Amino acid sequence: MGDVWQKFEQTVKQRSQCAAIVQGDRTVNFDWWHRRALAYAAWLTDKGLQRHDRVLLRMENSAEMAAAMLGVWAAGGIVAIQDVSAPEVHCQHALELTEPAAVI
Secondary structure, three states, X not given: OOHHHHHHHHHHHHHOOOEEXXXXXXXXXXXXXXXXXXXXXXXXXXXXXXXXXXXXXXXXXXXXXXXXXXXXXXXXXXXXXXXXXOOHHHHHHHHHHHOOOEEO
Protein backbone atom coordinates (compact mmCIF):
# COMPACT_ATOMS: atom_id res chain seq x y z
CA MET A 1 0.00 0.00 0.00
CA GLY A 2 1.22 3.42 -0.88
CA ASP A 3 2.27 6.42 1.10
CA VAL A 4 -1.16 8.04 0.85
CA TRP A 5 -2.83 4.99 2.38
CA GLN A 6 -0.30 4.81 5.23
CA LYS A 7 -0.75 8.49 6.06
CA PHE A 8 -4.52 8.07 5.91
CA GLU A 9 -4.39 5.15 8.37
CA GLN A 10 -2.29 7.26 10.76
CA THR A 11 -4.91 9.99 10.60
CA VAL A 12 -7.70 7.48 11.23
CA LYS A 13 -5.92 6.26 14.37
CA GLN A 14 -5.59 9.81 15.68
CA ARG A 15 -8.95 11.23 14.60
CA SER A 16 -11.35 8.35 13.97
CA GLN A 17 -14.45 10.20 15.17
CA CYS A 18 -13.54 13.59 13.69
CA ALA A 19 -15.36 14.93 10.64
CA ALA A 20 -13.51 13.90 7.49
CA ILE A 21 -15.85 14.86 4.67
CA VAL A 22 -18.68 17.36 4.69
CA GLN A 23 -21.03 17.38 1.72
CA GLY A 24 -24.15 19.46 2.06
CA ASP A 25 -25.93 18.29 5.20
CA ARG A 26 -23.97 15.01 5.36
CA THR A 27 -20.81 14.63 7.43
CA VAL A 28 -18.79 11.43 7.65
CA ASN A 29 -15.97 10.72 10.08
CA PHE A 30 -12.59 9.14 9.41
CA ASP A 31 -13.74 5.80 10.82
CA TRP A 32 -16.59 5.58 8.29
CA TRP A 33 -14.28 6.62 5.43
CA HIS A 34 -11.71 4.02 6.49
CA ARG A 35 -14.26 1.18 6.75
CA ARG A 36 -15.75 2.01 3.33
CA ALA A 37 -12.29 2.23 1.74
CA LEU A 38 -11.37 -1.17 3.19
CA ALA A 39 -14.61 -2.62 1.80
CA TYR A 40 -13.76 -1.33 -1.68
CA ALA A 41 -10.19 -2.66 -1.36
CA ALA A 42 -11.44 -6.10 -0.33
CA TRP A 43 -13.96 -6.19 -3.19
CA LEU A 44 -11.32 -5.19 -5.74
CA THR A 45 -8.85 -7.73 -4.38
CA ASP A 46 -11.52 -10.45 -4.51
CA LYS A 47 -12.14 -9.50 -8.14
CA GLY A 48 -8.45 -10.07 -8.90
CA LEU A 49 -7.10 -6.52 -8.95
CA GLN A 50 -3.30 -6.58 -9.22
CA ARG A 51 -0.81 -3.94 -8.14
CA HIS A 52 -0.76 -1.05 -10.64
CA ASP A 53 -4.01 -2.12 -12.34
CA ARG A 54 -6.19 0.83 -13.29
CA VAL A 55 -9.68 1.28 -11.89
CA LEU A 56 -12.05 3.72 -13.58
CA LEU A 57 -14.30 5.55 -11.14
CA ARG A 58 -17.53 6.73 -12.72
CA MET A 59 -19.21 8.12 -9.63
CA GLU A 60 -20.67 11.37 -8.46
CA ASN A 61 -18.29 13.57 -6.49
CA SER A 62 -19.17 12.36 -2.99
CA ALA A 63 -17.92 10.76 0.20
CA GLU A 64 -18.55 7.40 -1.45
CA MET A 65 -16.26 8.33 -4.35
CA ALA A 66 -13.56 9.40 -1.87
CA ALA A 67 -13.90 6.01 -0.16
CA ALA A 68 -13.66 4.20 -3.50
CA MET A 69 -10.55 6.20 -4.43
CA LEU A 70 -8.81 5.30 -1.19
CA GLY A 71 -9.95 1.71 -1.57
CA VAL A 72 -8.28 1.49 -4.98
CA TRP A 73 -5.06 2.85 -3.52
CA ALA A 74 -5.28 0.46 -0.55
CA ALA A 75 -5.59 -2.44 -3.01
CA GLY A 76 -2.53 -1.20 -4.92
CA GLY A 77 -4.43 0.10 -7.92
CA ILE A 78 -4.28 3.32 -9.89
CA VAL A 79 -7.32 5.60 -9.97
CA ALA A 80 -8.78 7.07 -13.15
CA ILE A 81 -11.79 9.34 -12.67
CA GLN A 82 -14.50 10.15 -15.16
CA ASP A 83 -17.41 12.53 -14.72
CA VAL A 84 -20.62 10.51 -14.59
CA SER A 85 -22.40 13.18 -16.63
CA ALA A 86 -20.00 12.78 -19.57
CA PRO A 87 -21.56 11.77 -22.90
CA GLU A 88 -21.41 8.08 -23.82
CA VAL A 89 -18.75 8.70 -26.48
CA HIS A 90 -16.46 10.07 -23.76
CA CYS A 91 -17.17 7.03 -21.61
CA GLN A 92 -16.08 4.71 -24.42
CA HIS A 93 -12.99 6.80 -25.02
CA ALA A 94 -12.07 6.65 -21.31
CA LEU A 95 -12.44 2.86 -21.34
CA GLU A 96 -10.20 2.58 -24.38
CA LEU A 97 -7.55 4.91 -22.96
CA THR A 98 -7.36 3.54 -19.44
CA GLU A 99 -8.01 -0.16 -20.15
CA PRO A 100 -9.27 -0.52 -16.57
CA ALA A 101 -9.22 -3.80 -14.69
CA ALA A 102 -12.44 -2.64 -13.01
CA VAL A 103 -15.04 0.10 -13.27
CA ILE A 104 -16.89 1.45 -10.25
